[in-house]
Amino acid sequence: MPDPPADSTPQGLAVDVLAIAAHRDDVEQTCGGTLLRMASRGLRTAILDLTQGEAGTRGSAEERAREAAEAATVLGVGWRQALDLPDGAVENTLENQLKIVRVLRQLRPRVVILPYWQARHPDHAVVASLGYQACFLSGLTKPPAVGPTAPSAAPAVRPIAPAAAPAVRPTAPVARAEGESGLPHRPFKIVYASLYADVRPSFIVDITPFIEQRHQALLAYRSQYANQPVGGGLFVPEEEIRERTFAEARHYGLLAGVRYGEPFVQKEVGLVDDLTLLPVQTL
Amino acid sequence: MPDPPADSTPQGLAVDVLAIAAHRDDVEQTCGGTLLRMASRGLRTAILDLTQGEAGTRGSAEERAREAAEAATVLGVGWRQALDLPDGAVENTLENQLKIVRVLRQLRPRVVILPYWQARHPDHAVVASLGYQACFLSGLTKPPAVGPTAPSAAPAVRPIAPAAAPAVRPTAPVARAEGESGLPHRPFKIVYASLYADVRPSFIVDITPFIEQRHQALLAYRSQYANQPVGGGLFVPEEEIRERTFAEARHYGLLAGVRYGEPFVQKEVGLVDDLTLLPVQTL
């Protein structure tokens, strides 16, 4: 296993990739395979859910917290927490931006994954701009009123994962980052997970070896996906979830000439070293 | 210097990158830096000009042939020839496609660079579709009437470069390819050089170390660029050419966070191994 690239950077990143999403189980659906792939390369991954799922029809916030922790373990994610933004009413306010800034300065990710900015669920669309602006603010030496807004006694970042959920690479990196958490940090790259958006992706991540494991992570949300009373009983719920998510992964895989893929959009143009190393066959 | 990647492929490619353009000196302007960069990585590059420049106001076809050979040497290109399509009236016909197929089967490139499909000069736009269809036909086991159309005595591919122009990697690979030239060959990748197109590029190639050498290649076309009677004499021609081409290279470099760049469009989505290796900073 290669050394994590973070070690070779001067800043000593605590986390390589941080996925931010509105709801627990969003990340599992849109970029869970990518997080698994990154972890398999020795990279440190993390998930920040912005809400705790209190608006969901089924399952209490506590149940979902337990499930999220279990899913994190399946995904090989070393850090996962949830903020307390209102489920179904996430807003892009300075206050919410600053809550995320705290996490960014603690975890110091090189890459941040956000949901795509057009979505059926309003929370998803809002997180795209909310997360972007947080990444920007996080890099300012003198950000607007970062201290006074957040009461020091109630930390904006509350660890939701129960103690029993063993983090994959638990203490050292986070501890190191903790010490630097007041310092500005600007992620190098922001990409947008576009699975549920009706948009052409900029690129695909091949998740073929991880598709079954991703599926297990999603099934950890038993309150959401188990025992679902679907129509005629032709499909047991688990089979339908599997069939839908595998079909979408196959569709995006076919776009890039691999078996299963997850789609992403980036706003920047690419930069290519060597034309002969370009993947994805033209003809 | 690393081994050329072609050696590690089963097919034994004769050429790694082939740039196809309508006119001599097109390639120098739109992807000369990229060809230099590829050559510096030990890759074998080639240029196919489709016309011989007889419609140009200044310079005979013979002069331009000599200049093209000189520019090829500056660019480190091992093979350069010109077809005989009519300058200013390039058409996308089966006959023209088959002329290019012959070259493709001889050189067997992994990557083909074509001009972007929207352009002020009609020849450039036509070459995009003409070249694409040639790449497609080249891969067919039973292409339509490839033999009878081209008279065997007059080879469709005529070496225009004078004997005195030393090819960088002269004989062996071409000879090896020659033997296979009847076999189908489908390039893995087609990209479109979009410098003069008013379109957002898919990616940039960093040509910073090669910008001066690219400029020398362009200046090899003395019949076109030397002693040009420009307006008030404020700028000597060479300076104006330099200033324009460097400004455009700088613009595209800035898009990707490098000093000088050349822009390309690809039709396929990308495929990314590792999010933390993605270049081009977001913020």
Added chain:
Amino acid sequence: MPDPPADSTPQGLAVDVLAIAAHRDDVEQTCGGTLLRMASRGLRTAILDLTQGEAGTRGSAEERAREAAEAATVLGVGWRQALDLPDGAVENTLENQLKIVRVLRQLRPRVVILPYWQARHPDHAVVASLGYQACFLSGLTKPPAVGPTAPSAAPAVRPIAPAAAPAVRPTAPVARAEGESGLPHRPFKIVYASLYADVRPSFIVDITPFIEQRHQALLAYRSQYANQPVGGGLFVPEEEIRERTFAEARHYGLLAGVRYGEPFVQKEVGLVDDLTLLPVQTL
């Protein structure tokens, strides 16, 4: 079973829907489910393949003709023939347009299905414009030189389907149309099957009840799909074909809230009678 709508039109259409494609087995992949759905509504469907598949690596033109006839039977298609355009080199010429005009005037379809105008295979892209222009010419009272171009002895429309292939609604309508075949006919609607195009569809056709039957039609092309030597043997060919085509059908189905779907593009805006009858849920 309802009466075919064609009967209620004054012109007495011989065919309701005609799918035109470059290669045998194109239609099976891109709109086979739609043809099955139309047939199940009592509509008369037909297929015109423009080439006979001589450029294919495997299978002779004769084999493919037999397979195409079998597939037509599975699809419930009453008429299927192939023109003799060169496989891999279909061109949009007046001559080729007029070959299609003859078929259009004979079959007099209300709807013509063409492939989408951007495609990896050059033939597909060409058929989009070739077919469009043929539909236009077919409606002119005085089209350019329709008679002399096509030699009377060799009919442009040659029945490729062997006699043994029983057409579903065999003789009467075709005979009736035959008598009118000299008269101009302009299809009411042209739609573009966009399955293999990387484009947002205008609409989806729900093919859920027909997906297995469509698959059978595709498998009729034994020369193409049977005994394929795929990599490690993890998947037998038939399973891979099934898995790919079902995954794409599922992707497009999900876009429209149904199980399996086929995507189409239309150039016209829509016209809606009643907002409360609009399908496809927003939220």
Added chain:
Amino acid sequence: MPDPPADSTPQGLAVDVLAIAAHRDDVEQTCGGTLLRMASRGLRTAILDLTQGEAGTRGSAEERAREAAEAATVLGVGWRQALDLPDGAVENTLENQLKIVRVLRQLRPRVVILPYWQARHPDHAVVASLGYQACFLSGLTKPPAVGPTAPSAAPAVRPIAPAAAPAVRPTAPVARAEGESGLPHRPFKIVYASLYADVRPSFIVDITPFIEQRHQALLAYRSQYANQPVGGGLFVPEEEIRERTFAEARHYGLLAGVRYGEPFVQKEVGLVDDLTLLPVQTL
């Protein structure tokens, strides 16, 4: 007259189509003909204006309320009210979303018409996202803080229409809905009226038989449109209004091959039952 389709749905919808707009007289201009067409099919229609027009140069809020009620009668609309958002400063806040949620849960529409999301008037653009998010929240079982935010004494939905304005289908459906108004309701479909937006519509609604009646509804706003001091007096105001609105209706009608039309955008793809029933001729 056919039964309203709402009756055949299990939920017992009180209203079939609800048009939400920023200002009184917006709906008359952008979808008045569509509301008339829907009413003529026996569907129950309603209008929610978000502001009361206090920023308008001419006419008091009271005058506009009376005119709106008169216009509602002309449009055959059974329910019309106005919220109290500030005219010229409509904001997309949770509080405003919840004001609309109350109406949605009371009226329980199957279809909601919103203004298109790009517009010269900032209020129009805001209503597109404000209304969308309200539709989303309205469907949540546990929406964020729906109760406490709105003071119970001052109902968010205040009936603005004076008592004298006879609602077309007055009491029963509203009464029935009232009883269910606390229950979640998610509209099936959201469409965007795009008349004043410089965007290609997804579809047109044919309003030919209703254009004169729509015009009468608009003229009900005497405070806005009567006695207008226009330039040289070449056109009396009423004629100019007529001429402009009829010309736009004609333009959109021509797009779809009908006489007068109103344009709409939908975000979803379409779903088509039968290709031969597709309207709008291609050639």
Added chain:
Amino acid sequence: MPDPPADSTPQGLAVDVLAIAAHRDDVEQTCGGTLLRMASRGLRTAILDLTQGEAGTRGSAEERAREAAEAATVLGVGWRQALDLPDGAVENTLENQLKIVRVLRQLRPRVVILPYWQARHPDHAVVASLGYQACFLSGLTKPPAVGPTAPSAAPAVRPIAPAAAPAVRPTAPVARAEGESGLPHRPFKIVYASLYADVRPSFIVDITPFIEQRHQALLAYRSQYANQPVGGGLFVPEEEIRERTFAEARHYGLLAGVRYGEPFVQKEVGLVDDLTLLPVQTL
């Protein structure tokens, strides 16, 4: 009346604006008002119709020639001729390009108006690229085979307008141009008339003072527009033509804040001298 700007240019242009279209009466519909406006400014205008209308259902080519000449007089156009390309089957060939080059070199226009490149009628779309390539070729000092292709005895440009049709500014400028007609000429600007295209225009030309005269020009085509057997007789044909064309002109006028307008697309960006002189109000 100001001097025509052509006089102040060194090349001595014979014509300021040349409109090229596929069919007689195309120009009247898409840019007749613009030609009138240009003529009213003292500019010299011309029309080149590429076909003679033999595919039309009604009216012989001779009738249409007479009508075209009459319409030209109404439009104040000094030169109008028709080439002999096949109606309904215009193709973009080098031969056809060269026929247009002859006209361009004779008339030496500063501006060429072409139809937009997407259109229902295939001829219109073809003329966009055919005309563009002709403009390009016309500027080459050494164009491909301009002499031998066109037989010298049969001039590519045949005057179709009967002698009786008095050209507005008849002999002098044409005579002057005639002498230079062999010399290369590249139009400064190409714009695309986009009236019938479903595309956002780059700019509008205000034709308010000329709308009635434009209508008279269209009515000159009596073989096309008079005595048309329309449905129920509610509208006499002339009224319907008027109503449709005025409504479209009004729609495009409203886009730019004028009464009647004609839409155009240009491929180039604009260049603005003074921001305070920018027309078309934002708010």
Added chain:
Amino acid sequence: MPDPPADSTPQGLAVDVLAIAAHRDDVEQTCGGTLLRMASRGLRTAILDLTQGEAGTRGSAEERAREAAEAATVLGVGWRQALDLPDGAVENTLENQLKIVRVLRQLRPRVVILPYWQARHPDHAVVASLGYQACFLSGLTKPPAVGPTAPSAAPAVRPIAPAAAPAVRPTAPVARAEGESGLPHRPFKIVYASLYADVRPSFIVDITPFIEQRHQALLAYRSQYANQPVGGGLFVPEEEIRERTFAEARHYGLLAGVRYGEPFVQKEVGLVDDLTLLPVQTL
């Protein structure tokens, strides 16, 4: 020197062009050349910076104020002030809109320049919509709560420029405008400076004669641009700034056929008087 056009308008505009931007030195980079060009035509220009730069890494707000005043003098701008919105956290609120409305009603500009609505820096994107809505509100006779929101003692528009910075056309116009500042004012035109946006501009302004002066204005920000510790010391900072900004100006100049240009987007279509006066050569 011609009279300023403002004098010929009935409203007696105080300022012809007002550029609004988030940060001091934004305007210098994106439209400084345009402001110089407008001033050279005798037009009155002004700059409103919305923040005071407290989030910047280097330079205090006071330093930046002094530099901004100096830059204003170099740009020939008669009025420049800064609001007090938080640097790095500009929000589009009614309160902020009303702060800008006060300035608009005081200065009464015909043209307002805003940053383009997509940008890396979140402040820039917000200013596009914030400024647009302020322009809209400024034109309302009865805007929402313009008085009470802003405390009368602390003027929303505080002159930041120190007294020592001599404004170019200092007192008279401002004084005249001051008297009318309560009256509604709607700018005629809003354009968006798009230099740093990856978008095709609508038009270019030729700044060739002003590029050196624009550069001097930028260099006035010594706290930002002087003594910058860049990498290997190959370029002194001033040279790098020059090289980057000149290259971008050259790129946009080349788009429009001039030497140096600044790009702008407008939402409206254009309106063209005379096709022969259209700038920017096609071929």
